[in-house]
Amino acid sequence: MACSETKQSHxxxxxVSFSFGDAMIIRxxxxxxxxxxxxxxxxxxxxxxxxxxxxxxxFLKPDKGLILIGGIPxxxxxxxxSFQFQELGLFPWQTVFEAVSLPLKxxxxxxxxxxxxxxxxxxxxxxxxxxxxxxxxSGGERQRVALARTLISDPDLLLMDEPSxxxxxxxxxxxxxxILRQSQERGTxxxxxxxDIEEAVLLGQSILILNENETLTRLENxxxxxxxxxxxxxxxDEVIKIRQLLRFES
Amino acid sequence: xTKRFLKRFxxxxxxxxxxxxxxxxxxxLLLNTHTIPSPLDTFVYFVRVPLVxxxxxxxxxxxxxxxxxxxLILGVPAGLLLGVNSTIKRLFSPLLxxxxxxxxxxxxxxxxxxxxxxxxxxxxxxxxxxxxxxxLSVRDxxxxxxxxYFQVMDSFCGSAWQRYRYLIVPAILPSLFSxxxxxxxxxxxxxxxxxxxxxxxGIGYFILSAWTKMDYVEMFSGILALGFIGILLFNxxxxxxxxxxxxxxxSTGK
Numbered sequence: 001m002a003c004s005e006t007k008q009s010h011x012x013x014x015x016v017s018f019s020f021g022d023a024m025i026i027r028x029x030x031x032x033x034x035x036x037x038x039x040x041x042x043x044x045x046x047x048x049x050x051x052x053x054x055x056x057x058x059f060l061k062p063d064k065g066l067i068l069i070g071g072i073p074x075x076x077x078x079x080x081x082s083f084q085f086q087e088l089g090l091f092p093w094q095t096v097f098e099a100v101s102l103p104l105k106x107x108x109x110x111x112x113x114x115x116x117x118x119x120x121x122x123x124x125x126x127x128x129x130x131x132x133x134x135x136x137x138s139g140g141e142r143q144r145v146a147l148a149r150t151l152i153s154d155p156d157l158l159l160m161d162e163p164s165x166x167x168x169x170x171x172x173x174x175x176x177x178x179i180l181r182q183s184q185e186r187g188t189x190x191x192x193x194x195x196d197i198e199e200a201v202l203l204g205q206s207i208l209i210l211n212e213n214e215t216l217t218r219l220e221n222x223x224x225x226x227x228x229x230x231x232x233x234x235x236x237d238e239v240i241k242i243r244q245l246l247r248f249e250s
Numbered sequence: 251x252t253k254r255f256l257k258r259f260x261x262x263x264x265x266x267x268x269x270x271x272x273x274x275x276x277x278x279l280l281l282n283t284h285t286i287p288s289p290l291d292t293f294v295y296f297v298r299v300p301l302v303x304x305x306x307x308x309x310x311x312x313x314x315x316x317x318x319x320x321x322l323i324l325g326v327p328a329g330l331l332l333g334v335n336s337t338i339k340r341l342f343s344p345l346l347x348x349x350x351x352x353x354x355x356x357x358x359x360x361x362x363x364x365x366x367x368x369x370x371x372x373x374x375x376x377x378x379x380x381x382x383x384x385x386l387s388v389r390d391x392x393x394x395x396x397x398x399y400f401q402v403m404d405s406f407c408g409s410a411w412q413r414y415r416y417l418i419v420p421a422i423l424p425s426l427f428s429x430x431x432x433x434x435x436x437x438x439x440x441x442x443x444x445x446x447x448x449x450x451x452g453i454g455y456f457i458l459s460a461w462t463k464m465d466y467v468e469m470f471s472g473i474l475a476l477g478f479i480g481i482l483l484f485n486x487x488x489x490x491x492x493x494x495x496x497x498x499x500x501s502t503g504k
Contacts, residue, residue, distance in 0.1 A: 059401065079407045089402035093420040093497045102416060106406045133497045153406075 016065035027214035040204025140171035329388025367448030387429025391422030
């Protein structure tokens with residue numbers, strides 16, 4: 001994916017630290033993420049990946065340092081940031097249509113809600129499920145509804161906390177393609193937290209490894225953008241390289 | 251829809267009722283006392299005075315509906331406040347726990363003194379008995395909402411009003427309906443006390459009047475009417491629940 005234009009800085013973490021009680025989770029992390037790029041954040045369980053995502057989302061406030069999005073300090077959740085939770089958080093009382101239209105209603109949009117919702121439901125092959133409740137959907141369908149709900153408000157930043165955990169291999173692949181296609185078509189900056197190294201190599205233009213010493217290692221992903229990456233040997237070389245990095249880390 | 255409802259009614263409710271009649275008949279035969287009249291005698295009396303029973307039942311239903319309606323108007327906002335605001339919850343929950351188990355019927359003379367002998371004191375007596383149940387159901391309904399749902403609303407930057415409209419109110423509906431079911435049951439039982447003074451209308455009055463006359467056939471026909479009022483109100487509540495909480499109906503396969 002040759003790209004001649006210079007991408008703008010979108011998110012900047014400036015010496016950010018965060019601790020829960022006495023336990024330091026994030027220590028003095030500085031990072032710059034570019035607008036429209038995709039980032040995969042990996043690391044061992046409990047190392048603080050979700051905490052970092054929550055800090056960027058504005059759900060948590062750093063003890064030290066500053067987080068800037070588009071040059072503006074993050075003081076709380078912002079309307080242009082969408083967050084997909086690991087537990088999805090689909091309301092049991094809302095049908096697929098109601099769930100996806102909710103962000104638009106909250107933003108105060110009155111016109112074309114029906115058309116906008118149906119358009120994204122069609123893109124994600126959910127149009128036939130629009131009147132169903134979450135318990136009437138499969139795991140993969142629920143994930144796609146949550147994805148549609150995060151994308152409907154056309155955010156400039158999409159944060160996803162392990163979106164494909166607990167999915168079977170085929171459903172996971174479908175969801176990963178949907179995430180990648182949707183975020184790239186919309187030019188959304190994507191940051192995804194995952195346990196799955198393959199998923200990180202598949203979705204991340206850059207791979208961010210959160211280390212046990214609370215620091216961050218950044219790797220550029222040479223395999224990003226390759227057609228059918230799972231059929232290419234270099235993809236697995238990259239997966240092995242990251243796995244070794246993580247092993248060395250432990 | 252009506253056909254399906256009738257079929258369900260015949261299948262389940264009628265079968266249950268027949269079982270109840272059988273147990274009643276067996277008790278009548280075993281105990282052989284005029285205190286438990288036969289179901290047949292009771293039914294004969296029941297169909298002989300339908301208008302009288304209808305008049306008494308109507309008066310009781312109006313009192314119960316008025317008390318439940320006002321308790322919803324007062325209890326739901328109070329329960330929401332208790333559930334959402336932790337300071338208010340900490341301040342008022344002990345008071346609620348103190349009042350909740352007290353037999354409110356003990357305050358009947360106070361209600362008679364404050365609100366007279368007419369309908370207001372009767373309705374307010376029932377209201378006082380059930381409003382705490384409604385408040386606790388709503389408060390617990392709020393407490394049971396998963397924190398992740400609040401985080402989802404935060405991520406959408408929803409206002410406080412939107413939080414109530416799209417999250418809290420729909421989420422508490424199942425608890426509210428459970429609370430209403432209990433409240434209606436308690437209200438019907440409370441009629442026995444609320445309608446034992448200064449009235450000549452109401453199924454509670456009808457039962458007590460028959461009791462003092464030792465006319466047990468009349469008394470049991472009143473009890474039967476009270477049971478039918480229960481069936482009517484609970485069925486109406488079930489229908490309201492299936493309209494207001496459709497996701498629960500589909501998930502439990504009711």
